[in-house]
Amino acid sequence: MSSDLDFAPAEDVHYGPVGRLYHGLTTVDFVGKRRIWFAVSLTIIVLGLGSLAIRGFNFGIDFKGGSSWEVLAPHTNVVDMTNAVRAVGLPEPVVAKLGSETYQVTADINSLSSSAAATMTTNVVDAMARIAHVNPDQVSTSNVGPTWGGQITHKALEALIVFFIAVVAYISLRFEPKMAVAAFIAMVHDLLVTVGVYSLFGFQITPDTVIAILTILGYSLYDTVVVFDRVRDNTQGVLKSGDLTYSDMVNLSMNQTLARSINTSLVAILPVLAVLLIGADLLGATTLQNYGLALFVGLTSGAYSSIFIASPLLAWMKEREPRYRDLAARVNVRMDRRVLTATSAALAGAQLSSAAARPQRTSAVTGTIQARGRKQKRR
Amino acid sequence: MPPQVGSRRSLIVSLVLVVVIAFGSLAATLSLGWGPKLGLDLAGGLSVVYKPATPASNADMQEVVTILTNRVDGLGVSGATVNLQSKNVVVSVPGVTDARAVLAAVGQTAQLLFRPVLCEAAVGTKLVSYAHKTLPTCAAQYQDTAANLAVNPSTGNSNSIAPDPAFTNIKSTPPLDDVPGKTVILPLLGDPAVRYVLGPSELTGHAVKRAIAQQNQIGAWVVNYTLTSTGSPAWDKVADQNFHQLLAIELDGVVQSAPLIQPDQATFTSFDGAGEISGNFTEASAKNLALAMNFGALPVRLDPLTTKTVSATLGHSALIAGLGAGLAGLALVLLYTVLYYRALGLVILLGLSVTAALLWAIISALGHTAFAPSFDLAGVTGLIVSIGITVDSYIVYFERLKDEARAGRSVRSSVDRGFRSAWRTVLAADTVSLLAAVLLYIIAVGDVKGFAFFLGLSTLMDVFITWYFTRPLVVLLGRRSSASTSALSMAAGMQAGSRNAAVPVGVSSE
Numbered sequence: 001m002s003s004d005l006d007f008a009p010a011e012d013v014h015y016g017p018v019g020r021l022y023h024g025l026t027t028v029d030f031v032g033k034r035r036i037w038f039a040v041s042l043t044i045i046v047l048g049l050g051s052l053a054i055r056g057f058n059f060g061i062d063f064k065g066g067s068s069w070e071v072l073a074p075h076t077n078v079v080d081m082t083n084a085v086r087a088v089g090l091p092e093p094v095v096a097k098l099g100s101e102t103y104q105v106t107a108d109i110n111s112l113s114s115s116a117a118a119t120m121t122t123n124v125v126d127a128m129a130r131i132a133h134v135n136p137d138q139v140s141t142s143n144v145g146p147t148w149g150g151q152i153t154h155k156a157l158e159a160l161i162v163f164f165i166a167v168v169a170y171i172s173l174r175f176e177p178k179m180a181v182a183a184f185i186a187m188v189h190d191l192l193v194t195v196g197v198y199s200l201f202g203f204q205i206t207p208d209t210v211i212a213i214l215t216i217l218g219y220s221l222y223d224t225v226v227v228f229d230r231v232r233d234n235t236q237g238v239l240k241s242g243d244l245t246y247s248d249m250v251n252l253s254m255n256q257t258l259a260r261s262i263n264t265s266l267v268a269i270l271p272v273l274a275v276l277l278i279g280a281d282l283l284g285a286t287t288l289q290n291y292g293l294a295l296f297v298g299l300t301s302g303a304y305s306s307i308f309i310a311s312p313l314l315a316w317m318k319e320r321e322p323r324y325r326d327l328a329a330r331v332n333v334r335m336d337r338r339v340l341t342a343t344s345a346a347l348a349g350a351q352l353s354s355a356a357a358r359p360q361r362t363s364a365v366t367g368t369i370q371a372r373g374r375k376q377k378r379r
Numbered sequence: 380m381p382p383q384v385g386s387r388r389s390l391i392v393s394l395v396l397v398v399v400i401a402f403g404s405l406a407a408t409l410s411l412g413w414g415p416k417l418g419l420d421l422a423g424g425l426s427v428v429y430k431p432a433t434p435a436s437n438a439d440m441q442e443v444v445t446i447l448t449n450r451v452d453g454l455g456v457s458g459a460t461v462n463l464q465s466k467n468v469v470v471s472v473p474g475v476t477d478a479r480a481v482l483a484a485v486g487q488t489a490q491l492l493f494r495p496v497l498c499e500a501a502v503g504t505k506l507v508s509y510a511h512k513t514l515p516t517c518a519a520q521y522q523d524t525a526a527n528l529a530v531n532p533s534t535g536n537s538n539s540i541a542p543d544p545a546f547t548n549i550k551s552t553p554p555l556d557d558v559p560g561k562t563v564i565l566p567l568l569g570d571p572a573v574r575y576v577l578g579p580s581e582l583t584g585h586a587v588k589r590a591i592a593q594q595n596q597i598g599a600w601v602v603n604y605t606l607t608s609t610g611s612p613a614w615d616k617v618a619d620q621n622f623h624q625l626l627a628i629e630l631d632g633v634v635q636s637a638p639l640i641q642p643d644q645a646t647f648t649s650f651d652g653a654g655e656i657s658g659n660f661t662e663a664s665a666k667n668l669a670l671a672m673n674f675g676a677l678p679v680r681l682d683p684l685t686t687k688t689v690s691a692t693l694g695h696s697a698l699i700a701g702l703g704a705g706l707a708g709l710a711l712v713l714l715y716t717v718l719y720y721r722a723l724g725l726v727i728l729l730g731l732s733v734t735a736a737l738l739w740a741i742i743s744a745l746g747h748t749a750f751a752p753s754f755d756l757a758g759v760t761g762l763i764v765s766i767g768i769t770v771d772s773y774i775v776y777f778e779r780l781k782d783e784a785r786a787g788r789s790v791r792s793s794v795d796r797g798f799r800s801a802w803r804t805v806l807a808a809d810t811v812s813l814l815a816a817v818l819l820y821i822i823a824v825g826d827v828k829g830f831a832f833f834l835g836l837s838t839l840m841d842v843f844i845t846w847y848f849t850r851p852l853v854v855l856l857g858r859r860s861s862a863s864t865s866a867l868s869m870a871a872g873m874q875a876g877s878r879n880a881a882v883p884v885g886v887s888s889e
Binding site: 022062070071072102113134137138139140141142143144145151155156158159162163166167170174207208210211212214215217218219221222225226229230233256257259260263264266267268269270271272273274275278291292295299 | 430465467553682683684685686687688689690691692693696700703704705707708709711712715716719756757760763764766767768770771774775778781782800803804807808810811812814815816818819822823827830834
């Protein structure tokens with residue numbers, strides 16, 4: 001092990017962006033450039049909400065009410081299938097090919113009387129079975145009354161509100177209220193982005209989408225919590241030396257957790273991508289596709305928001321506190337603002353603690369969870 | 380005190396125990412032949428969600444569940460479930476081959492009513508809806524009164540009375556107007572050319588305790604029934620009033636049968652809580668009537684909210700798709716982590732194997748209890764999502780290790796210090812994930828429950844594995860590596876001591 005400790009150890013070695021990330025040498029100014037990040041998000045959200053106002057959502061039959069039939073039919077095509085179901089009198093059928101072999105017929109027969117609807121369902125099933133050369137029991141059916149999707153959404157909204165309250169309470173207690181606010185705004189951001197993207201691209205909204213969106217919020221929060229955990233560590237730890245403003249400490253925390261954030265997001269998105277491509281596209285499992293799409297959009301947004309929205313927002317709020325405003329004023333008089341790399345910060349911390357220059361700070365690093373929690377409340 | 384990382388001996392014990400428990404329980408469930416209880420969308424089957432048409436009390440809804448359970452069980456399919464989700468009744472019948480037959484039987488949602496037959500009606504060619512609130516009265520000579528029918532008790536025969544021509548062109552009563560208190564005109568089951576004009580309901584299916592289709596001595600199909608203790612006197616009263624007349628049994632707007640009351644007897648005698656309905660039954664129509672009498676009497680009218688059937692082949696292909704997607708996702712994640720973390724990536728591989736073995740064993744064992752939701756596509760997705768959460772715990776730890784290594788600490792002390800701070804982060808983050816899962820499980824309906832259940836389960840598993848498996852494994856490896864330069868050296872995943880190496884992705888250069 002090398003024992004020569006200096007503040008800029010390997011910055012003379014040239015790395016590409018990936019190498020810098022891997023070796024903890026990134027110096028992205030997340031807080032300072034917050035206007036850029038916020039503008040990007042705002043653009044996407046405004047576009048999405050604009051589309052929502054003009055075009056609305058593409059609701060699936062679970063929301064509108066209607067019927068759909070599905071069959072595995074390798075040797076047919078959309079035109080033949082459409083003609084087959086038209087021939088038995090199905091009004092305005094929409095035929096879609098899911099994956100490589102599954103055909104889905106959708107129509108609204110809720111206006112028919114219950115006996116007529118039952119007869120129609122039977123006829124459509126028989127027609128589809130005939131053209132697919134299978135038994136009628138190989139045809140999947142789905143009849144949905146117009147109020148079902150509304151019920152699911154209602155329950156989901158209930159869950160969402162309770163979840164928001166629980167999360168804000170948890171983060172306020174475990175971390176601090178300002179972090180709860182920043183995390184909450186990041187979650188709302190993800191919600192708006194996902195909803196907007198769905199309207200913008202006309203993706204179909206199904207109850208599965210609603211479930212997926214709830215998951216995304218949980219995941220986005222999970223990501224934010226990891227970053228905030230490091231921010232809290234740094235703002236109370238060795239680096240609370242008076243050399244760094246709160247924004248600098250947030251920047252440092254972000255750079256320290258950047259490799260983790262990117263890796264985690266990749267690791268979360270890879271399986272979802274597999275769901276989307278393999279599960280849904282090749283094999284035509286629509287439920288998987290609905291989940292996959294929402295999760296993909298949401299996870300991407302969640303990864304973005306925990307890095308580019310939640311943390312700069314936190315820094316901005318904290319900088320308005322008198323003690324951090326004063327600290328920032330002192331630091332700015334002394335020197336130019338700088339963004340520490342994870343590596344130089346680690347070395348600085350190690351140097352300080354090994355030199356026993358600030359023993360009380362060292363103890364803070366290895367301090368207990370309980371002690372920190374109490375300290376937290378006093379702030 | 381901070382969490383103790385532990386002595387060498389306790390670490391080894393923990394590691395060995397976890398591996399033994401995980402693979403032991405996996406082997407146990409596999410040898411027992413247990414597998415997960417597959418959901419409808421994977422096994423194929425039928426699912427219907429019913430909503431009460433009018434506000435219903437909890438007691439009423441419990442009765443609905445009991446009756447529907449009987450109905451479904453009466454069909455002789457296994458694994459069917461009926462349960463309440465808030466105010467909705469969810470009926471699931473997995474693995475059925477003929478979903479339509481099940482649907483027809485379960486879908487009979489109306490009340491069973493006993494109505495007196497006033498007169499018959501033919502079916503005309505120019506049917507029109509009847510414009511007035513109440514139907515006209517049957518003309519005297521067409522009325523099915525005891526006097527007109529003139530039952531002969533010695534033969535059991537009666538006069539045949541022609542349909543009242545006044546009703547010929549009146550449409551049968553639509554479901555919305557088919558209320559117990561009104562006079563209605565309804566068709567006979569299996570013979571749409573015969574219709575009856577029926578008086579207000581005098582008794583509901585509550586009175587019937589049990590009905591069974593049987594063949595009598597001469598081989599004809601009849602329906603034998605018993606009545607409940609309160610139903611018996613009520614039935615006697617109605618039967619007495621309609622003695623030697625026709626009493627129609629109506630279910631879902633269709634007259635199941637309109638038997639003549641005690642045509643073999645000169646005077647009314649009590650049924651004593653049991654009776655027999657004979658007529659021109661086939662085996663199928665007798666069984667249908669028995670089924671309807673058994674299970675027809677719902678306390679509230681149910682409207683189907685959604686009806687879904689999934690064919691076994693589509694379910695199978697969805698299962699393959701889900702498994703394929705999960706495995707591919709897992710492979711991609713492992714490939715990435717091994718490339719990025721090298722030797723530490725292998726720790727993730729081992730950890731995920733243990734997690735997977737334990738999860739499969741738990742899910743299979745839960746499949747044998749009534750408690751757990753069945754494993755459906757939503758659950759599969761929950762598990763796939765949890766791959767990310769599980770692997771993240773490793774990433775948080777390993778990035779901490781790199782931090783410690785950057786600070787110039789030895790591998791040995793890095794693994795201890797790194798774990799302590801990573802453990803806190805993992806706990807905080809998993810709490811949030813668990814919070815989401817528990818709330819979703821409690822509040823949400825339908826597929827969401829399964830999703831939340833499996834997400835929550837694997838989050839708990841992540842906490843367990845991180846503490847009892849990952850911690851001992853990495854700490855033991857770390858202690859070993861200070862004296863070793865083997866391929867499993869921790870430095871391969873952290874660039875401790877490799878600060879002068881110009882290689883961007885971590886190759887050990889110790």
